[in-house]
Amino acid sequence: MNVNAKIILCGEHAVVYNKPAIALPLKGLDIYCEISNSETNTIDCELYKGSLDDCPNDLMNIKEIYYHCLKKLNKINNKHHLKFISKIPIARGLGSSAASSASLIKAIYNFYDIKLETEELFNLCQIAESIAHYNPSGVDARVITTNKALYFSKTLGFKSFDFNLKAGILIIDSGIIGKTKEAVLKLKKLKDANPLKVNKILDQIEMISTKCYKLLKNSDLKAIGHLMNKNHSLLSELDLSNETLDNICKIANDNGAYGAKLTGGGLGGCVIVLCELADLTNLKSLFEKLNYSCYEVRYD
Numbered sequence: 001m002n003v004n005a006k007i008i009l010c011g012e013h014a015v016v017y018n019k020p021a022i023a024l025p026l027k028g029l030d031i032y033c034e035i036s037n038s039e040t041n042t043i044d045c046e047l048y049k050g051s052l053d054d055c056p057n058d059l060m061n062i063k064e065i066y067y068h069c070l071k072k073l074n075k076i077n078n079k080h081h082l083k084f085i086s087k088i089p090i091a092r093g094l095g096s097s098a099a100s101s102a103s104l105i106k107a108i109y110n111f112y113d114i115k116l117e118t119e120e121l122f123n124l125c126q127i128a129e130s131i132a133h134y135n136p137s138g139v140d141a142r143v144i145t146t147n148k149a150l151y152f153s154k155t156l157g158f159k160s161f162d163f164n165l166k167a168g169i170l171i172i173d174s175g176i177i178g179k180t181k182e183a184v185l186k187l188k189k190l191k192d193a194n195p196l197k198v199n200k201i202l203d204q205i206e207m208i209s210t211k212c213y214k215l216l217k218n219s220d221l222k223a224i225g226h227l228m229n230k231n232h233s234l235l236s237e238l239d240l241s242n243e244t245l246d247n248i249c250k251i252a253n254d255n256g257a258y259g260a261k262l263t264g265g266g267l268g269g270c271v272i273v274l275c276e277l278a279d280l281t282n283l284k285s286l287f288e289k290l291n292y293s294c295y296e297v298r299y300d
């Protein structure tokens with residue numbers, strides 16, 4: 001019942017406006033939900049331990065999807081204890097909200113021994129994502145429920161592909177909470193106020209995702225890294241980055257990375273860095289010395 005986190009390699013935010021994005025599952029950085037019978041509905045997770053009905057607002061997606069699933073399965077009178085065991089940092093653009101709801105949905109269906117098709121898991125996960133975020137494109141729920149590398153578009157659908165780059169991806173946690181809902185709303189306001197400027201930038205991001213998808217087939221790390229840097233600058237122009245994220249990208253690029261960018265909603269959260277496998281350990285210790293938490297992913 002483990003569900004992996006995700007990263008967006010390119011195209012976040014533009015994907016909300018029907019442009020393509022590329023997303024990858026993060027194997028090993030995962031969440032697990034365990035469910036058992038109980039006298040009352042209770043929850044135990046990193047954010048909160050106690051009655052599900054009294055949970056904080058940040059867990060509203062979990063509470064709502066829990067009751068939604070029980071109603072759907074005609075089990076609404078049954079009570080459960082929900083325990084989440086997670087390695088995914090919360091609110092860091094790594095898909096913790098979609099992964100927690102997917103792990104809960106899977107746990108409920110498994111508990112009652114009911115078959116759950118991937119499409120149904122996606123639809124249920126999207127219901128929870130609509131509570132957690134404003135106007136979710138579906139990219140997080142799609143990559144998390146398929147657990148495959150995806151070229152995704154809201155309108156055209158998604159294609160899974162083999163991610164067979166020989167490369168390292170270092171994920172650096174800025175330590176600042178990422179605010180996806182706020183970021184999506186911020187971009188909407190900017191787009192309403194200045195549609196020409198924003199549409200031009202979104203078109204440029206679209207070109208990046210299209211090119212990147214082609215380059216992935218040839219393992220052209222240098223060109224992909226260049227596109228990641230360009231994507232980060234465009235997200236910065238949309239005011240979705242900050243000084244810390246820009247600085248992390250600069251340090252990575254100054255120290256031999258092919259490219260770096262924020263991933264997910266932005267305004268905080270994580271930076272992803274593309275580098276040679278041989279450089280991964282050195283880059284990781286450099287950022288750890290600067291007191292950042294890092295996760296390394298090896299594609300070999």
Ligand code: MEV
Pocket residue numbers: 008011012013014015016093095133135136137138139140180184264265
């Ligand atoms: C969040 O991981 C990705 C965004 O593009 C929002 C979305 O696609 O729903 C920022």
